Amino acid sequence: MTSKRSNRIEPSITMAVSNLAQDMKRNGENVIGFGAGEPDFDTPDHIKAAGIKAIQDGKTKYTAATGLVELKQAxxxxxxxxxxxxxxxxxxxxxxxxxxxxxNVMAAIVDPGDEVIIPAPYWVSYPEQVKLVDGESVILNTGPESHFKITAEQLEAAITPKSKLLIMNSPSNPTGMVYSREELQAIADVVVKHGIYVLSDEIYEDLLYDGAEHVSIAELGDAIRELTVIVNGVSKAYSMTGWRIGYTASNVSIAKAIARMQSHTTSNPTSISQWAAIEALSGDQEPVQEMLRAFATRRTLILELLNEIDGIECLAPQGAFYAFPTISGWYGKTAPTGPITDSVSFCEHLLKGAKVAAVPGIGFGQDDCMRLSYASSEATIREGIGRIKAWVDTLV
Ligand SMILES: Cc1ncc(COP(=O)(O)O)c(C=O)c1O
Incomplete structure (x- = not known):
């Protein structure tokens, strides 16, 4: 009998659609995928070269459990x-x-029964990881009217004596929304007043559009900084998803708690990837700008095409590489392949009818929407959104 803890973790509800997409592709069907959670660019050459050099130089042994001093310095x-x-x-x-x-941050901070406040739409892994540490998720719902962002008042109303941790993710996966300095300041004031912790997931910080500014909540004063753990990594900005390097910055006691646990679980992240990450963070940053320019063009294109479709409403994402249009206007209609009642059936029938794979919003805690990743070529975006447009005309 497997453990109660492991049984609490649900296979993602959105997997049904992505499994179906994979089956269709295997059967040779021409499926356009908007599901990718990673840049479609290669890791830049100078970063790859640093990894290759690390292997050639024999830097292939254990490092300190929480990483090389050189990488921590970078x-x-x-x-x-x-x-x-x-x-x-x-x-x-x-x-x-x-x-x-x-x-690691959750395991370092959350005790069984502690409440973790998660704004929705959220990245799929947050609530599942809360279950892994026996915490309780408290979901704060938001919609397009608030640009999918929580307010300080909403946070204040959700706080109880059991509140321990707030998760912030700006720019957001799946909405692409970015919190302003003022919005974050108001949230920071509530956090400091109640003395809870903040996990600030800043993995998309470099992917910003239309002059949006990334602010880390930790920048907003000593008190909030002491309560904040910054999470970041090289996966998205440097197209290094397979290298598996992330990091935390926090007060020393939380960092030590993470170090204790990590020394008995994974030990160090791959030594070779660590040397490559040093090059990513301290070497030439031009490839990031190049990728950003490509994403910016695709973002404009996908928004333009989406907004030409009657019944689709899509806010302009200010960051990351996702569009999160509202599709609930079609719930209650019927596609040639079956009835549409929610984001899962919408995406299922979109896939069956138009051969376009999108991720149902319910996986992110927002059933009125779907997520489209624009980490794909302009030709793919044109073809895919064109198919969606033709397919919605078949709904009755
Ligand atoms: C919001 C958010 N945080 C964290 C991660 C995890 O990044 P990594 O691939 O470095 O584990 C992702 C990846 O999809 C993400 O979207």
């Missing part, structure tokens, strides 16, 4: 350069991808 330099924040090296931990960082 992270500290990055946090000073981009956020104006000073972190000592023992306040930084390097982990096996930002997903692992998020898990």
């Amino acid at each position: 992270i500290a330099d990055k946090l000073r350069r981009d956020q104006g924040l000073e972190y000592a090296l023992d306040a930084i931990t390097v982990n096996c991808g930002a997903k692992h960082s998020v898990y």
Whole structure:
């Protein structure tokens, strides 16, 4: 009998649609995929070269459990350069991808029964990881009217004596929304007043459009900084999803708690990837700008095409590489392949009828929407959104 804890973790409800997409592709069907959660660019050459050099130089052994001093220094330099924040090296931990960082933070902070406040739409792994540490998720729902962002008042109303941790993710996966400095300041004031912690997931910080500014909540004063754990990594900005390097920056006692646990679970992240991550963070940043320019063009294109479709409403994402249109106007209609009642049936019939794969919003806690990743070529975007437009005309 497997453990109660493992049985509490649900296979993602959105998997049904992505499994179906994979089956269709295997059968040779021409499926357009908008599901990808990763950039479609290759890791830049100078970063790859650093990984290759690490292998050739024999840097293939254990490192310190929470990462090389050289990498922690590169992270500290990055946090000073981009956020104006000073972190000592023992306040930084390097982990096996930002997903692992998020898990470590939860395990370091949350006791059984503690409440973790999660704004929805949320990244799918947050609530499942809360279950892994026996915490209780408290979901704060938002919709397009508030640009999918929580307010300080909403947070204040959700706080109970059991509240322990708030999760913030700006720019957001799945909505692409970015919190302004003022919005974050109001949230920080509530956090400090109640003395809860904040996990600030900043993995999309470099992917910003239309002059949007990334602010880390940790920048907003000493008190909030003490309560914040920044999570970041190299996966998205440097197209390094397979290298598995994420990191945390926090007060030293949380970093030490993470270090204790990591030393008995994964130990160090791959040594080779760590050397490549040093190059990513401290080397030439031009490839990030190049990728950003491509994403910006695709973003304009997908928004233009989506907004030409009657009945689709899509806010302009200010960051990341996702569009999160509202599709609930079609619930209650029927597609040639069956009735549409929610985001899962919408995406299922879209896939069957138009051969376009999107992720149902319910997986992110927002059943009125679907997520489309624009980490694909302009030709793919044109073809895919064109298919959606033709398919919605068949709904009755
Ligand atoms: C919001 C968010 N946080 C963290 C991660 C995890 O990143 P990594 O691939 O470094 O584990 C992702 C990846 O999809 C993400 O979207």
